[in-house]
Amino acid sequence: MAASAIRKFSLTLFTSKVPFSSKVIASFQCQKRAFSFSKCLADRLYTDKHEWIVIVNGKGTVGISNYAQEQLGEIVYVETPALGTTLNPQDVSGCLESVKAASEVYSPVGGTVTEVNSKLASEPALVNSSPLLEGWLYKLDVAPGTNTKELMNEEAYKAFLETIVH
Amino acid sequence: MMVGIIGKYRPFCFHHLYKTIKSNRFSSKAGELKRTCLYDFHVAEGAKIVPFAGWEMPVQYKSGIIKEHLHVRKEVGIFDVSHMLQTRVDGKDRKKFMESLVVLDVEDLKPNQGSLTVFTNEKGGIIDDLIVSNTSEGYLYVVSNAGCADKDMAHMKAKEAEFQKNGLDVKLTTIETALLAVQGPSMKKVLQPGLDFDLNSLPFMTTISAKVFGAEGCRVTRCGYTGEDGVEISIPSNCAVDVLSSLMSSPKAPVQLIGLGARDSLRLEAGLCLYGNDIDETTTPVEANLTWLVSKGRRAKADFPGAEIILQQIKSKPTKRRVGFTSTGIPVRGHAKIYSQDGKELIGEVTSGCPSPSLNINVSMGYVKTAYAKNGTKVKIEVRQKMIDADVTKLPFVPSNYFIPS
Numbered sequence: 001m002a003a004s005a006i007r008k009f010s011l012t013l014f015t016s017k018v019p020f021s022s023k024v025i026a027s028f029q030c031q032k033r034a035f036s037f038s039k040c041l042a043d044r045l046y047t048d049k050h051e052w053i054v055i056v057n058g059k060g061t062v063g064i065s066n067y068a069q070e071q072l073g074e075i076v077y078v079e080t081p082a083l084g085t086t087l088n089p090q091d092v093s094g095c096l097e098s099v100k101a102a103s104e105v106y107s108p109v110g111g112t113v114t115e116v117n118s119k120l121a122s123e124p125a126l127v128n129s130s131p132l133l134e135g136w137l138y139k140l141d142v143a144p145g146t147n148t149k150e151l152m153n154e155e156a157y158k159a160f161l162e163t164i165v166h
Numbered sequence: 167m168m169v170g171i172i173g174k175y176r177p178f179c180f181h182h183l184y185k186t187i188k189s190n191r192f193s194s195k196a197g198e199l200k201r202t203c204l205y206d207f208h209v210a211e212g213a214k215i216v217p218f219a220g221w222e223m224p225v226q227y228k229s230g231i232i233k234e235h236l237h238v239r240k241e242v243g244i245f246d247v248s249h250m251l252q253t254r255v256d257g258k259d260r261k262k263f264m265e266s267l268v269v270l271d272v273e274d275l276k277p278n279q280g281s282l283t284v285f286t287n288e289k290g291g292i293i294d295d296l297i298v299s300n301t302s303e304g305y306l307y308v309v310s311n312a313g314c315a316d317k318d319m320a321h322m323k324a325k326e327a328e329f330q331k332n333g334l335d336v337k338l339t340t341i342e343t344a345l346l347a348v349q350g351p352s353m354k355k356v357l358q359p360g361l362d363f364d365l366n367s368l369p370f371m372t373t374i375s376a377k378v379f380g381a382e383g384c385r386v387t388r389c390g391y392t393g394e395d396g397v398e399i400s401i402p403s404n405c406a407v408d409v410l411s412s413l414m415s416s417p418k419a420p421v422q423l424i425g426l427g428a429r430d431s432l433r434l435e436a437g438l439c440l441y442g443n444d445i446d447e448t449t450t451p452v453e454a455n456l457t458w459l460v461s462k463g464r465r466a467k468a469d470f471p472g473a474e475i476i477l478q479q480i481k482s483k484p485t486k487r488r489v490g491f492t493s494t495g496i497p498v499r500g501h502a503k504i505y506s507q508d509g510k511e512l513i514g515e516v517t518s519g520c521p522s523p524s525l526n527i528n529v530s531m532g533y534v535k536t537a538y539a540k541n542g543t544k545v546k547i548e549v550r551q552k553m554i555d556a557d558v559t560k561l562p563f564v565p566s567n568y569f570i571p572s
Binding site: 073076077079097098100 | 226430521
C-alpha cells in the first residue's frame, strides 16, 4: 500500500508542468517524505482512549492522536511520568491540561519509563501542533511478553473514529 | 463507553448543569436539548457545540478558548446568552414582591438602574444570582441563570401566587428574546453606530429600551460577566441574526464570537462567581464574600429570606469565606482540597479554577476557614497527590474595566 502511494505521488509530479530540474528535486523530497510518513503510519498502534504507541525493538514511544488533541483544545500544561516509573497497561501515565479541563493519559502498554519529552515543559502546545511526532509524551522499555493485539492499527483506529464521530 | 482522554473532556465546572430543564422557551420537543435562535449562525461560524443547562451551546469557535479569551480583553467579543432566563415583573407591588425574594433594596433603585443580587433561602443559602433592573417603563427586568431557570421560575411563581392571593398586584412574564453579551474595550466602537442613544449616558449597571441596528424593542443593559466594559442586549428573536451580523461586520474593530469556554475563564479572572460551583444553596452571601450585595436598608429591616443567619454572620464573621488563589505549575481546578502551609490541616476546597490566559499563571477560587482568608496567606492545594503552593490573592485577578463615570 505504501509503495503504491509513492508511485502515484511521483507519477503526478512527472506529468505536471514544472521545469525538469525542480521536478527531480520535488519528486525526491516527496518520495522521502512519503516513505517516512507511511512508515510511521504503518507502525503506529492506537488505544480506544486515543493514545498511540510506536514500538521499535522493544522501545515504545507514546503520544495522543490527532483526534484527541482536536477534542482537548489548546494544551497549556503537560504532566509526564517520572523517569523509571513502572507502568502497567492502562495505568495513568500523565495528564494534559487545557484552559477548560484536565485529561488523563493512559499507558497503551506496560513497561519502564526511560525518557520524557522535555520540550513539552516550555512548549506544551506541541501536542496540538504535532501530536504524532514532536508532541510525543514519553518513551518506555516495553515489558517483556507485551501483547499488542488489543491495540488498533491506523486503519482500525480510523474505523473506530467513524463509530464515535457522527 | 468513551473513557480516557476524550471521556474526561468536558467543561468540568458545567458538568452538573447538564440535566435538561423543562421549558418551552424557543423550539424544542420534550426531553430534547434546546437551541437558541442563533444556533445555525454558531454552526456556520465553526462552533463546537456542547450540551449546557439543557441547551446546545457553543463552547468555542475555530480560534479556540485562549484566543477568544484574549480577544475579549483586547478588542470585543460577542456571547450568545439567550439561554439565560429573562423575566418581566409587572404590577404596582412588583418591588415589594422582588424584595421578598432577594437581599437588594429594590425600592431604592433609580429609574433604569439595576443591580446584581441573590435569591436567598430561609437558611441564608443562595438559590441563584441574578440582575434586577428597575426599568423606566414601569416593570422590573430580571435576568437569572439558565441552569437555575426551572427552580427560579418555580420560586418566583410560588411567591407570585402568594402575593396575588393576598390581593397584591404582581405579574410575571417570561421574556422570550435573544440575549447577546457584547464585551470588551472596543464594545463602544462597534455598538455606538447602531444605537439611537449615546452610550456615555449608560453607566455600568443601568439599562435602556432602545433601537439597535434598526431592530425595535431591544433592551441594552451595561453589564456582563467578563470584568470588561460591555452590554447585554435583549433582542426580539426574529431580529437577532441581523443585529449580530451588523455587529460582526463592524468596520470599527475586529469582532469575534466567544463560546462558553472563554466565558468561564474570563469570569474567573474577573473574580465573578459561577452558580453551582462557587455559590449554591449551602453558601451564604457573607461566606461567598458577597456581603456588599446585602443593601443597608434591607439589613436595617432584616426582612429578606435568611436574614437572621446572614445578619449574624455579618456581625460575627462566618466560619468559611470565598477567596482567590494564584499558583504556578499544575493547574488547580474545582474540588481540589486546600491545606494549611505545613500541609497538616485541611482548611477548605477549591470551587473553580483554570490556567489564566491573561496572566499565564493558575487562578482559582474556593472556600477556606476564615482564619486563612487574609490576602497573602500561603496555602497548599492538593492536585493528583501533589501539594501545590498557592497564595490567597485579592479578587479580581485581572482589574475590572467597568464604565463608571466619576
